[in-house]
Amino acid sequence: MSVQAESRRTPAKGTMVLEARNIVKRYGHVTALDGANLELRAGEVLAVIGDNGAGKSTMVKVLCGAVIPDQGEVLLDGVPVHFTSPLDPRKRGIETVYQDLAVAPALDIATNLFLGREVRCRGILGSWFRLLDKRRMKSEAQKEMAELKFRLPSIDSAVEDLSGGQRQGVAVARAAIFARRLVIMDEPTAALGVRESGEVLNLIRTIRDRGLPVLLISHNMPHVFELADRIHIMRLGRRVALTTPQKHTMGEVVAIMTGAMPGNDQASGADGPSAA
Amino acid sequence: MNIVTPRLTHVGENIASVPSERTKRTRSKNFSQFLRRAWAGLRFTFGVFVLLALATLAGFPTSSNAAGSKDEILIGLVTKTEVNPYFVKLRQAATAEAEKKGAKLLARFGKFDGDNEGQVAAIENFISAGVKGILITPSNSTGVLGAVKKAREKGILVIALDTATDPADAVDATLATDNFQAGVLQGQYARKALGAKAPKLAMLDGTPGGSVDNQRHDGFLKGFGIKEGDPAIVGKQNTHGALDEGQTAMENLLTAHPDINVVYTINEPAAEGAYAAIKKAGKQQDIVLTSIDGGRLGVKYVQDGKIAATVMQFPKKMATRGVDYVIDFAKTGKKPSGFIDTGAELITDKPFSDLPSKDTKFGVENCWG
Amino acid sequence: MAPNAVASINRGTVSLGRAIATPAVGPLVVLLVFCAIFSLSTHTFLAVGNLSLIIQQSVIVGTLAIGQSMIILTGGIDLANGAIAVLGTIVAGRLVNDGNNPALCLLLAIFLCTLVGVISGLLVSRLWLPPFIVTLGLLGIVTAATRLIAQGGAFPVTDDLLSWTGNSAIRDGSGVTYGMLIMFGLYVLVWYLLTQTAWGRHVYAIGNNRPAARLVGIPVQSRLLSVYVFAAFLYGVGAWLALGRIPNADPNALQNANLDSITAVVIGGTSLFGGRGSIWGTIVGTLIVSVLRNGLTLSGFDPLWQDLVTGVLVISAVAVDQISRGKQR
Numbered sequence: 001m002s003v004q005a006e007s008r009r010t011p012a013k014g015t016m017v018l019e020a021r022n023i024v025k026r027y028g029h030v031t032a033l034d035g036a037n038l039e040l041r042a043g044e045v046l047a048v049i050g051d052n053g054a055g056k057s058t059m060v061k062v063l064c065g066a067v068i069p070d071q072g073e074v075l076l077d078g079v080p081v082h083f084t085s086p087l088d089p090r091k092r093g094i095e096t097v098y099q100d101l102a103v104a105p106a107l108d109i110a111t112n113l114f115l116g117r118e119v120r121c122r123g124i125l126g127s128w129f130r131l132l133d134k135r136r137m138k139s140e141a142q143k144e145m146a147e148l149k150f151r152l153p154s155i156d157s158a159v160e161d162l163s164g165g166q167r168q169g170v171a172v173a174r175a176a177i178f179a180r181r182l183v184i185m186d187e188p189t190a191a192l193g194v195r196e197s198g199e200v201l202n203l204i205r206t207i208r209d210r211g212l213p214v215l216l217i218s219h220n221m222p223h224v225f226e227l228a229d230r231i232h233i234m235r236l237g238r239r240v241a242l243t244t245p246q247k248h249t250m251g252e253v254v255a256i257m258t259g260a261m262p263g264n265d266q267a268s269g270a271d272g273p274s275a276a
Numbered sequence: 277m278n279i280v281t282p283r284l285t286h287v288g289e290n291i292a293s294v295p296s297e298r299t300k301r302t303r304s305k306n307f308s309q310f311l312r313r314a315w316a317g318l319r320f321t322f323g324v325f326v327l328l329a330l331a332t333l334a335g336f337p338t339s340s341n342a343a344g345s346k347d348e349i350l351i352g353l354v355t356k357t358e359v360n361p362y363f364v365k366l367r368q369a370a371t372a373e374a375e376k377k378g379a380k381l382l383a384r385f386g387k388f389d390g391d392n393e394g395q396v397a398a399i400e401n402f403i404s405a406g407v408k409g410i411l412i413t414p415s416n417s418t419g420v421l422g423a424v425k426k427a428r429e430k431g432i433l434v435i436a437l438d439t440a441t442d443p444a445d446a447v448d449a450t451l452a453t454d455n456f457q458a459g460v461l462q463g464q465y466a467r468k469a470l471g472a473k474a475p476k477l478a479m480l481d482g483t484p485g486g487s488v489d490n491q492r493h494d495g496f497l498k499g500f501g502i503k504e505g506d507p508a509i510v511g512k513q514n515t516h517g518a519l520d521e522g523q524t525a526m527e528n529l530l531t532a533h534p535d536i537n538v539v540y541t542i543n544e545p546a547a548e549g550a551y552a553a554i555k556k557a558g559k560q561q562d563i564v565l566t567s568i569d570g571g572r573l574g575v576k577y578v579q580d581g582k583i584a585a586t587v588m589q590f591p592k593k594m595a596t597r598g599v600d601y602v603i604d605f606a607k608t609g610k611k612p613s614g615f616i617d618t619g620a621e622l623i624t625d626k627p628f629s630d631l632p633s634k635d636t637k638f639g640v641e642n643c644w645g
Numbered sequence: 646m647a648p649n650a651v652a653s654i655n656r657g658t659v660s661l662g663r664a665i666a667t668p669a670v671g672p673l674v675v676l677l678v679f680c681a682i683f684s685l686s687t688h689t690f691l692a693v694g695n696l697s698l699i700i701q702q703s704v705i706v707g708t709l710a711i712g713q714s715m716i717i718l719t720g721g722i723d724l725a726n727g728a729i730a731v732l733g734t735i736v737a738g739r740l741v742n743d744g745n746n747p748a749l750c751l752l753l754a755i756f757l758c759t760l761v762g763v764i765s766g767l768l769v770s771r772l773w774l775p776p777f778i779v780t781l782g783l784l785g786i787v788t789a790a791t792r793l794i795a796q797g798g799a800f801p802v803t804d805d806l807l808s809w810t811g812n813s814a815i816r817d818g819s820g821v822t823y824g825m826l827i828m829f830g831l832y833v834l835v836w837y838l839l840t841q842t843a844w845g846r847h848v849y850a851i852g853n854n855r856p857a858a859r860l861v862g863i864p865v866q867s868r869l870l871s872v873y874v875f876a877a878f879l880y881g882v883g884a885w886l887a888l889g890r891i892p893n894a895d896p897n898a899l900q901n902a903n904l905d906s907i908t909a910v911v912i913g914g915t916s917l918f919g920g921r922g923s924i925w926g927t928i929v930g931t932l933i934v935s936v937l938r939n940g941l942t943l944s945g946f947d948p949l950w951q952d953l954v955t956g957v958l959v960i961s962a963v964a965v966d967q968i969s970r971g972k973q974r
Contacts, residue, residue, distance in 0.1 A: 087862055102860040104853035106921045107846065115850055116862040118843035130842040174861070358949075384948050390897020393890070397702045397935075401942035404695040405687075418801040419893040422811075442801075483897065484797030 013043040016078065017182055017213050018063065018094075023072035025058050032058040033069065034237035040182060045204065045214045047224040050234030051257055059234065060186050060217050064096040065089045076181065093180030097171050099187035105160035105167075109152060110134075110141040112159050113174050144177045148206050150199075165196025169203055176207045183207060184215045189223060201227060221250050233257055239265050349379040349606045351599060352402035354395050354412040354420075356439075358385045360517070361571060362591055363413065365644045366437065370411065370595035377603050382407065389483055389516070392419030399423035402432075409433035409602030411595070417442035417487045433605045435612070437594045439488055449612040451598050453589035455488050458620040459495020461631075462540070462566050465585045467500050468628045469564045470538050475500070475508040478529045480550055482517045482542035489542055492568055496540050510536060515546040522549025530557050541567045544574030544586060551582045570623060571645030578623055579636045585624035588634075591644045593618045669926040671965065672913050675958065676933050683940030690943055697820030699935045704810075704824045705730070705890060705899070707931040708883040710906040710913075711835050712876030714927045717910050718839070719872050720852040720919025721769060721776030725761070725783040726880050727902025731895075732791045733758045733884025737807055738800030738894025747806040755881030761787060762877020763870075770869035784903070788896075795896040802892040810889025824886045831879060836924045848872060852919025909934060912958045916966045933958065 020038040024031070033055045040046045050056040061067035063074065065083030073080050076092055083089050089096070103112045114137045120126035121133045142155050150169055152162070159167055168188060175183045185204065189197040197220075204227060208214055218224050224231060225245045233241040233256050240263030241248075241256050248256070255261035353370050355363035367383050374381035382405060384398035395415055400423055402410055410427055414420045414436060424434050424446055436450040444450055467475075477500070482489035494504075502508055510533040513525035522545065530536060530553060539554075541547035547567035554563050567574060570588025577583040601612045621642075622633035683690040709726045716723045737754035741747050761783060768779045802808050810824035839845035847868045850858040859865050888894065913930030915922025937951050 086860070090862060096860075098860060100856065102854075102857040104850040104857055104920065106853045107849060111846055115846065115858070118846060120843070130844065132841055132843060132846075380945065382942060382945055384942060388897075388900045390895055390900065392893060392895055392898050393702075393705060393887075396891055397938060398942065400698050400702065401939050404689050404692070404698060404939070405943045405945075406689065416799055416893060416895045416897070418799065419891055419895055419898070421801075422892060484792065485795070485799050485896065 013041075015042045016040075017042050017076070018215070019075040019078075020059070020063065021073050021075070023059070023062055023069045023074075025055075025062065025067060025069045031237055033062070033072075035072070036234070036238050038063070038232060038239065040213050040215050042213055043208065043211060044229040045208050045216055045227050046230050046232055047216045047218060047228035048232045048234060049218065049221075049224055049253070049257060054234040054257070055237040056217055056234050057186070058237075060096075060184060060215075063089070063215070064094065064184055064186075090178075094182055094184065095175035095179035096184040096186065097168075097175045097188050099190045102171050103159045103167055106158055108156050108158055109145075109162075109170055110138045110155050112170050113137075113141045113144070113177065115174075117178065145173060147210075148173055148176055148203060150203055150206075163196055164192050165199040168192060168196070168200050172200055172203045172207070176203070176210070176212070179207075179212055182213045182215060184217075186217045187219065188216075189218070189220060197223065221254065224253075225250055233263060235259060235263070239263075241265050349603055350405060350407040351379055351381045351602045352399070352405070352407040352410040353381055353383045353595075353598075354398045354402075354410065355383070355385040356389055356413050356415050357387065357391075361645045362569065366413070366591040366595045369592040369644075370599050373596040373599040374603075377599065379599065379603055379606075381599070386415050389486070390415050390419075392416050395420050396423040399427055403427050403430055407432060408606040409435065411435050411437050411598040411602070412447075413438040414441055416485075421446050433602055433611055435598050435601060437598055438591065440615070442487065444615060449601070449614060449616060451594045451601075451616045451618055453594075453620050454615075454617045455491035456495040456498075457617075458568055458587045458589060459492040459497075460499035461495075461620060461622045462492070462568050462585070462587045463496040463499025463501070464631055465499075465622055465624065465628070465633070466496070466538050466540065466564055466566045468631060469566075469584050469626070473537055475502070475538050476533060476536045477502075477509045478526070478533070478536045478539045479509060479512040480515045480522055480525055480539065480541045480546045481512060482515065482546075484514055492542060493540070500540075515542060515549070517543045517546055519545040519549040522546030523552045524549070526550040526553035527556070530554070530559070537562055538564045539566065541565070543567060543569040544571050544577060544583070547583050547586070548573070548577060551577070570621070570639065570643050572640075572643045573645060575623060575636055575639035575643045578625060578639065581625075584626060585622055585633070586639075588621045588623050588639060588643065590618045590620075590642070669914055669923040669929060672926050672929040672933065672962070675912075676929050676936065679933065679936050679940060683936065683943065687940070687943040690940055693820055695939065695943075697822075699932065699939050700825050701822060701890065702939070703928075703931045703935040704822075704828050705883055705887045706902055706905045706909060706934070707928055708828050708831060708886055709880060709902050710909040710927045710931055711831055711924065712879040712883075713903075713906040714910050714913075714915055714922065714924055715835065715839070715848060715872050715876050716776065717907075717915055717917060718848050718852045718919055718922055719869060720855065721869075721872075722780065722907065722917070723765075723776065723876065724780040724903045725765065725787055726780075726876070726883075726906055727899040728784050728787040728791065729758050729761050729877055729880040730884040730887055730902065731899050732761070732787050732794075733881045734887050734894040734898070735791050735795045735800070735896055737884065737888065738802055739794060741802070741804050741807060742800045747804045751807060751885060754884060755878065758881030758884060759874060759878045762874040762880070765877070766870035766873030769873060770866040791896050795894075799893055799895040799897075802888050802894060807885070807888045808892040810886045811892070812889070822889070824889045827882065827886060831882065832924060832928055839924055844868065844871070849920050852921075854920070905934070908955060908959055912955075912962050914962060914966070917963065918966075921966070 016039055018040040023033045023036045025033040036055060036059060038059060048056050058067060062069050065086045065088045068084060081092065104115060119133045119137050121131045125131040138155055145152060150173055152166060159170055172188060189200050201223060204214055216227060228245060231243050231253060232239055233253060235257060242265060252261060256263050351374055353367060355367055357363060371381045382402060386394040392415055399410060399420060403426060410432055412420065417440065421441060427434050434447045436447045438452050440450045440452060441447050481493055497504060511529040513529060515521040515525050522541065526549065539550055541550055544567045547565055551565060554560055564584050566585050567583050568587040570586060574586045578586055605611055623636060623639040624633050625636050627633045689695055709730060712726055713723050733754040736757055737750045740750040765779050765783055768774045769776050810827060812823055814821050814823045814826055839848060847863045850863060851865055851868055855865065909930035910927050911917060912933055913926030915926055934955055937954055941951050
């Protein structure tokens with residue numbers, strides 16, 4: 001039995017999983033999001049890219065509940081949801097991996113995987129004495145790591161003894177284990193070197209192959225082109241293009257991102273300046 | 277069964293800014309090199325430490341003989357603190373006397389005024405060490421009673437120095453200044469020096485609750501001829517016997533009551549502080565500043581005219597006599613008992629014929645600090 | 646006898662490396678080395694009565710250090726723990742002196758101590774004030790409040806319940822006091838909470854990487870609050886133990902207990918940066934300080950050596966922690 005297998009839903013490929021419609025977010029007189037749309041479909045890796053200030057991090061914060069939008073709606077499986085705290089998306093099966101290593105370095109891998117979601121013993125020991133079921137957590141952790149084909153020295157070693165890539169791998173694995181709808185990854189490789197990034201990219205692929213859609217926010221074009229099924233390009237608070245690595249080259253994508261080339265997104269209209 | 281349904285108890289937590297928070301702990305390579313070197317250094321230090329420990333071990337037999345031999349008389353001394361020169365002198369005098377008589381003195385002290393725990397631990401450790409007698413200046417008149425009782429049950433002579441316990445017969449004997457009587461002397465002098473002027477008294481006390489502090493305070497009032505609560509007392513402050521606190525207290529009192537004309541201080545550091553405040557206000561001529569203790573600096577303040585008079589006590593006498601009593605007890609089994617007054621003398625260069633006093637020459641020769 | 650001691654010292658050098666991995670091992674070795682030295686240099690150190698004494702002398706700081714450990718594990722620090730315990734002794738001492746029911750007075754005293762923890766916990770967890778500042782402020786406030794309640798006096802404790810913790814358990818003269826049993830019981834309890842429950846893992850995670858703790862959904866605020874409240878409750882129990890040890894409630898007592906408890910925690914191998922350490926290290930750290938005080942007295946050394954050696958140990962402990970953290974980067 002996998003930890004989450006029975007509750008993870010794998011809809012038909014192409015079904016809309018997460019959708020954001022016409023999101024507006026202003027900070028004072030700065031408009032971070034100006035009617036932005038986003039759609040994530042089942043079984044895909046959707047890369048969200050954009051220059052600094054294009055609104056992609058605000059978009060992510062809206063989707064993971066850290067920012068409440070001024071206008072617009074977010075739909076999960078077609079049903080409107082209102083995220084007011086980062087815990088709300090988690091309850092609905094959305095896990096987020098952050099750029100910073102969101103792990104406790106002194107604690108071991110199994111503890112980190114189950115941090116905040118510890119499993120207690122059954123019966124009185126668990127309910128009255130709050131005794132942790134360490135053995136069970138450890139074996140589940142081992143099984144999950146094996147399923148994710150993520151190799152580690154030992155499930156008992158402290159996270160700080162791992163390489164940077166392995167550490168981020170722990171955070172990614174945690175998201176993969178507990179996510180039931182989708183995983184959001186906010187610059188998961190930004191703090192890593194080239195080889196270390198590779199381990200994380202492999203994990204992301206494994207996650208997609210297991211049926212979870214991934215929303216990948218990244219600056220790193222090679223990574224985006226290596227992984228993404230579709231590319232969502234943001235500029236000035238809107239989506240200006242939705243394309244695929246096959247349709248556009250890396251140079252063209254960068255051109256769209258910087259405004260040197262027009263995008264193709266009809267819904268968002270022209271890519272003229274729109275800050276209020 | 278879904279064993280990992282998240283148990284989220286804390287939905288409302290505001291963590292809006294979290295994703296942008298970041299831990300900035302990237303260390304430079306240089307620093308990690310430094311750490312490696314430091315680590316090597318530490319291993320070396322540990323090695324030295326082990327060697328030192330071995331050396332100490334090797335050197336121990338002599339000191340352990342000294343501490344443990346049956347012939348040598350061990351005496352324990354517990355003072356209040358090691359920051360007050362009064363207790364330092366007392367300890368030094370006791371050590372010297374013990375050496376002179378061929379006994380060994382173990383000295384311990386509290387870390388601060390009121391460190392009952394430290395004093396009790398010292399007494400207990402003395403009992404373990406097998407002392408014949410314990411001399412103690414208790415931080416608190418009741419705080420050490422339990423440990424003192426244990427010591428006496430083991431047949432150890434316990435003598436209180438400087439400060440009596442409550443009840444006084446909890447120890448075998450008390451060697452001390454009669455602080456109340458010393459306060460009376462101080463008060464009598466202050467009254468005479470003031471002359472016919474209506475008193476406006478400022479009192480710079482020590483630590484609230486200290487028994488010596490209370491006795492001196494009450495004695496002063498008796499000698500001065502007024503009662504607690506008399507309107508002549510315009511202000512009271514706690515200085516903890518410290519110079520800086522004495523100065524601050526006096527400054528504040530003078531601001532509130534510029535007409536103060538007589539000042540009681542718990543000890544000479546407090547008096548020195550008070551003098552600084554008085555001088556700043558230009559009131560040296562208008563105020564009679566008196567103190568108590570009889571330290572070297574205190575006598576000098578009297579010589580310099582900063583303090584009108586101080587009352588001298590004789591801690592060396594307490595120490596030497598205390599040591600003598602223990603040695604006597606160890607040899608003959610004779611115990612002293614009761615309150616043994618080591619006396620107090622008024623020291624001033626402006627004496628009054630009807631109030632016995634000594635001049636500062638005597639003071640310099642007999643002072644303790 | 647001598648070869649044994651040498652052997653244990655050598656073992657010390659060897660296992661210092663492992664001490665980094667298991668925080669309580671290094672301090673334990675240091676403790677054993679000191680015990681070996683003192684048992685060789687004096688005849689009295691190893692006497693049952695003397696060993697009992699050392700533990701009795703550790704009971705107050707040892708108990709305060711439990712709370713201090715938990716707070717330091719979250720990355721905080723508590724400068725007010727001694728003051729809170731003194732508040733407890735004065736409240737209980739004075740109320741009982743006024744002729745009130747001792748059991749009620751004791752409960753009230755412990756409750757008041759816990760209440761101070763609610764205040765510090767709320768300030769730290771809701772307003773995110775630095776624990777150093779909060780507890781520094783509380784140190785002043787609680788000390789002043791205690792003096793106001795004491796009104797310049799100290800209160801000798803004659804009541805049996807208040808001084809019960811100083812009594813011998815099992816049988817008279819066994820050298821085991823109820824206070825010791827309570828302290829060890831509290832250590833076991835806190836060990837259980839810290840290592841066998843989710844709460845404890847959250848405490849470590851908060852001290853280790855607080856932003857991460859929040860991101861993974863740990864209720865950081867309520868965990869922090871609970872740590873401060875529980876610690877203050879332990880200080881209240883510490884007040885009871887203090888009354889058993891010295892049956893005299895003195896507002897001037899325990900002025901250094903805050904630093905002493907920090908010393909014990911640090912010597913015990915817990916990181917001042919939070920998130921690393923073991924509660925067993927803390928009891929070992931407390932015992933090291935007591936063993937030094939006792940052993941140096943027995944062998945006739947100047948008491949200043951105790952402060953000197955303790956200072957060296959504190960710096961070494963922090964250096965080891967710092968270096969082991971550095972190595973991992």
